[in-house]
Amino acid sequence: MVSFYGVANSISGDKYSKILIENAYVRATIPGTSISSAYMEIENKSGETITLMSVNSSASPRIEFHQHTMHNGMMRMRKLNTIDIKPKERVKLQPSGLHLMLFDVTPPLKAQEHIELTLNFSNKKYIAVQLPVYSPVQEKTAQKASSKMHKHHH
Numbered sequence: 001m002v003s004f005y006g007v008a009n010s011i012s013g014d015k016y017s018k019i020l021i022e023n024a025y026v027r028a029t030i031p032g033t034s035i036s037s038a039y040m041e042i043e044n045k046s047g048e049t050i051t052l053m054s055v056n057s058s059a060s061p062r063i064e065f066h067q068h069t070m071h072n073g074m075m076r077m078r079k080l081n082t083i084d085i086k087p088k089e090r091v092k093l094q095p096s097g098l099h100l101m102l103f104d105v106t107p108p109l110k111a112q113e114h115i116e117l118t119l120n121f122s123n124k125k126y127i128a129v130q131l132p133v134y135s136p137v138q139e140k141t142a143q144k145a146s147s148k149m150h151k152h153h154h
């Protein structure tokens with residue numbers, strides 16, 4: 001499954017290749033709601049920590065970084081200001097973990113569509129990523145495919 005749709009803005013090809021984004025998708029909005037969450041894997045191929053500062057999209061006026069945590073058996077979401085990606089590290093945004101939370105999503109996100117997110121990294125690196133919108137069934141299928149893919153490496 002090819003899941004990299006990145007387009008570089010205002011960065012050279014060299015620097016661009018140091019950030020890899022894979023397995024990105026956003027969930028279809030549930031009818032009657034206007035929130036969604038987006039997931040992806042971000043790999044830092046450089047020798048320095050790269051920080052994800054913010055994410056913008058025409059699909060949502062407010063996108064936050066959230067982390068799910070367990071407190072006394074209760075799932076909670078904590079808002080993070082930024083996400084650090086250490087040298088050679090791969091940060092996974094995934095259900096029940098780190099994720100992007102999209103608020104006031106309009107129009108509703110429907111499966112088979114795509115939205116564009118612009119990831120703003122430290123040192124003025126901007127990467128635009130096309131994310132497919134997945135239904136719950138498509139999400140499960142994609143997760144199975146990516147866990148198979150990763151078993152290869154281990």
Ligand SMILES: [Cu+2]
Pocket residue numbers: 037066067077099100101
């Ligand atoms: Cu959240």
